[in-house]
Amino acid sequence: MRNLKEIFDNTKGLYGYRIIENSVASYELFFVHKSLETVRSTDSKATYVTVYTEHDGRIGDSAFQIYQSMSEDDINKKIAQAVSRANLVSNEPYELTDKGTLNAALPTNLDKYEPEELGKQIVDAVYAADTVPGGSVNALEIFIYKDTKRVINNRGVDKTQTVYRVMIEAIPTYTDDKQSVELYEDYRFTVFEPEKLTAEIAEKMREVADRSKACKPGKELNINVLLRPHEIRRLAAELAHDQNYSSIYMHANLHKEGDDLQEGDCDKLNITMKAIVEGSERSAYFDDDGAQLFDTEVIKNGIVCGSFGPSRFGQYLKVSRPSGDLKCVSLGAGTLTDEEIKAEPYLDCVSMSGLQLDLYNDYIGGEIRLAYYYDGEKTVPVTGITMSAKLSEVLSSLRLSEKTDVSGAYEGPVRALLKNVSVL
Numbered sequence: 001m002r003n004l005k006e007i008f009d010n011t012k013g014l015y016g017y018r019i020i021e022n023s024v025a026s027y028e029l030f031f032v033h034k035s036l037e038t039v040r041s042t043d044s045k046a047t048y049v050t051v052y053t054e055h056d057g058r059i060g061d062s063a064f065q066i067y068q069s070m071s072e073d074d075i076n077k078k079i080a081q082a083v084s085r086a087n088l089v090s091n092e093p094y095e096l097t098d099k100g101t102l103n104a105a106l107p108t109n110l111d112k113y114e115p116e117e118l119g120k121q122i123v124d125a126v127y128a129a130d131t132v133p134g135g136s137v138n139a140l141e142i143f144i145y146k147d148t149k150r151v152i153n154n155r156g157v158d159k160t161q162t163v164y165r166v167m168i169e170a171i172p173t174y175t176d177d178k179q180s181v182e183l184y185e186d187y188r189f190t191v192f193e194p195e196k197l198t199a200e201i202a203e204k205m206r207e208v209a210d211r212s213k214a215c216k217p218g219k220e221l222n223i224n225v226l227l228r229p230h231e232i233r234r235l236a237a238e239l240a241h242d243q244n245y246s247s248i249y250m251h252a253n254l255h256k257e258g259d260d261l262q263e264g265d266c267d268k269l270n271i272t273m274k275a276i277v278e279g280s281e282r283s284a285y286f287d288d289d290g291a292q293l294f295d296t297e298v299i300k301n302g303i304v305c306g307s308f309g310p311s312r313f314g315q316y317l318k319v320s321r322p323s324g325d326l327k328c329v330s331l332g333a334g335t336l337t338d339e340e341i342k343a344e345p346y347l348d349c350v351s352m353s354g355l356q357l358d359l360y361n362d363y364i365g366g367e368i369r370l371a372y373y374y375d376g377e378k379t380v381p382v383t384g385i386t387m388s389a390k391l392s393e394v395l396s397s398l399r400l401s402e403k404t405d406v407s408g409a410y411e412g413p414v415r416a417l418l419k420n421v422s423v424l
Contacts, residue, residue, distance in 0.1 A: 245309030334400025
């Protein structure tokens with residue numbers, strides 16, 4: 001990094017430069033059934049450079065990757081090519097991130113373990129849930145990472161942050177005398193809680209057994225639909241990103257500050273884009289520009305109240321303190337209780353092919369691979385169905401659970417209830 005900085009500092013004709021160095025150390029375990037097939041350790045580093053030029057009152061930029069095998073002559077040639085390309089780009093003027101040093105690690109408990117010991121405890125926690133007759137964890141892959149990102153530029157930025165994280169890929173499988181079915185699941189966390197991991201895998205083991213019995217309902221339904229954290233995050237993120245600086249600058253946003261998204265009797269949306277959510281691997285102290293991140297509320301009590309995004313577009317919009325490129329979505333808890341959920345028939349969506357959202361066409365829907373249908377008396381697993389509704393109507397009657405959790409880049413209610421949804 002010192003050599004690269006010296007090369008760029010001595011390069012003439014640059015408005016500025018930014019260097020991002022990503023280092024990843026991993027410890028990986030691969031199981032087939034309960035047999036350990038492969039153990040692998042890796043240590044890699046990737047360096048990305050962006051050069052900025054000033055021409056005709058405009059700012060241009062161009063990026064490229066640097067490999068450790070490159071000589072100084074190779075790097076100088078890459079810089080010259082990038083400068084030529086940057087001079088073909090004409091963006092409105094903006095200032096690069098100015099000054100700031102940091103060397104910090106994100107909140108975690110993973111750094112308390114040696115990788116081998118952590119891997120063993122994760123394996124024990126996963127297989128402790130493998131107790132369903134006819135079921136098995138058909139395949140298991142565990143990835144333990146230590147990510148280190150460093151960002152420097154010519155304006156005095158030199159920031160480093162370290163993230164310890166785990167990704168688990170598991171394939172719970174259920175086999176009977178007629179068929180074998182499976183579910184693919186991945187779990188990501190920065191805080192290891194063995195009991196919670198066992199409970200999550202155990203739930204998936206029960207669900208894959210139920211999927212083998214699931215069938216399509218005999219009729220079309222107009223029913224309350226429950227979404228789980230993965231889909232709730234998608235909904236909250238879509239609404240939040242409508243208020244990204246870049247969307248607003250390019251006039252691509254549908255809503256503006258002051259717009260009421262929920263005009264009915266419902267649990268009001270309170271959405272904040274956050275820098276750090278404990279347990280989320282997307283947490284960060286700074287973004288790729290080296291800009292400090294500031295939590296920003298974008299929707300309060302169902303009303304659009306703010307915006308967020310990278311410094312460049314914040315400057316274009318004359319934001320006094322841009323939030324930076326925030327990645328974590330926080331949705332406030334609601335008032336929905338388990339007793340209220342069971343007061344009416346509902347469809348609890350366990351696995352979807354992906355929640356589909358279209359703000360401009362006022363649509364929410366998607367294919368449901370596994371759900372639990374409660375008709376008011378009994379609960380049965382169902383599959384092979386799709387849901388669809390008007391997004392505006394869903395938001396105006398939305399209910400959110402009191403219970404919350406962290407899932408990926410999301411923290412918030414564990415259930416969202418959508419009323420009167422068409423299910424085919």
